[in-house]
Amino acid sequence: MSYKAMESTAAPLYPIREVSRLTGVNSVTLRAWERRYGLIRPQRTPKGHRLYARDDIERVERILQWLNRGVPVSQVRELLDQPETVETPAPQMGDWSSQRQHVIHAVDALDMGRLETLFNQSLALYPVGLCIAELWQPTIQQLEERWGDQFGATLQRRLLETFLRTRIGTRLYHANQTNSGGELLIARLPDDSSGFWAMLMALAASAVGYRIQLIDGEVALSELPMAVDRLGVKAVLLASGQAERSDLVRRQLPRLAEQSDVPVCLVGPVARIRVSDFENTEVAVLGEDTTQALSRLRSIVDNED
Template sequence: MSTKATHPPDTPLYPIREVSRLTGVNSVTLRAWERRYGLICPQRTPKGHRLYAQDDIIRIERILQWLNRGVPVSQVADLLDQPETVEAPVPDAGDWASQRQQLLATIETIDLPRLEALYQQSLALYPLSMVINELWQPVVKTLEAKWAIEPDELVRRALEAFLRSQVGIRLHYANQATRGPLILLNAMPDDPGPLWMLMAALMASEQGYRVQLLDHTLPLAELPQAVKRLHCSMVLLTSGQREADDYVRRALPDTAKTLNVPLGVCGEVARLRDAELRDSDVHMLGDDLPQAIARLRPLLRESGIL
């Protein structure tokens, strides 16, 4: 079946921004699916603006279903018009395992032009939550486990610098384009770098939050003043480490009581320390970053901020 749009004249049509909001797929990815793979074919206004019908939205949801089953985006077109019971094909070189291997090798050889190409490609072809879950988060965990045994400061710092630059550019323009709540994001003191913080910043920005990053760990005692002066709606702390016992068991809960906004924790530390802080004023959001960021909106509503 052709993807050419042939909708009746009275069919409701939606602009790309609204379709992005409804499906969770950003506009860059929607355009890439159309141009590179012909997965969708929206109507166009006389000025060339894309307009999507309900059928297109349903098709986008089916694309997401196939991607979530591990099918590479290059194979989805052949499956969209097949019966729902058709089995997913055996993944080829475009599957997530292969992409993780490519990304790991590229990071460890410090091939920055290739790293930028892989980064941009992943964000263009897949929803960000999928990219974080299936690609970047597993790769960062693999690297941190390796670096715990064999430290490689050059590779770590090169990766951090790359992501700080890419994420910083994205945040600059995203913060200007939204009026969403401002999240103050900071790494915890034992975290050797900002990798978890940068991934969380990407996810938060994608979900419509404004994000304020701090390059260096801010002492907990200074958070109340930072919240007041920056007009933050929430503080989110990240770490890929266990963090010190006194910091987790005493300092964090005490600080949470002094803030007039929620204090959340995500990253590996949230998984490792969940039981210790579950009954405190600290909100443990887990180590799955897309899920952690998804929990912010209900939390802000419960706190009366939204």
């Protein structure tokens, strides 16, 4: 039985922005699923604007279920179009491992054109949160583990850092114009010179509707209360891929959290490495996984409201 969008004029229809809000899938990805793979077929207004029925939204949710189970997007349509009475076979493993190796090879070769293609393709074909969790976060972890003191490591790190800062910064700028969620202040901690974790968290939070103020560089913790007051943010997220200094972890961050009018949260590997140091403090440890961190953040921000 082939898929057909609901045509009843009595049924409610939703614009693409509302579907993006309801499902967590950005509009660029929804359009890519339609144009490249025929996964969804929304109706159109006389002016060409997309309108989605409830059936379309449920189909998007089923697409996400398959993607989250590791099925490549190119194989999803065949699974969706199978009759419901036929037992669906277990999905094959996705190609995330292969994609991670492609990114690493592009970084090794300093092939910025290839890196650009891989970045754009991944975010066009999969939800942002899934891309970060399965591709960009583990790839950066793997790169950081192998870089060490090897020749060329500094150049590779800085080029990747500059690449992600530019691409993610552009996405944040445009998303901030339309996102209606609360505003977050995201910054890196002093020992994390690259800022990878702050950038990935900013991208993930933006994709679920938050407006982001990303501080691109080191900032004194003593100045953050002024930023909170002037910017009117809902929470402060501090990220690091390093263990950070003991004095900062055990004294400065807890003191900042006590004095702050909004939640002060910790994300990235530092949240795993130093979790025991923040017991009995007001610092909210969100964890290393961006998806789990966003879930915990949402509950914290909602309680504040």
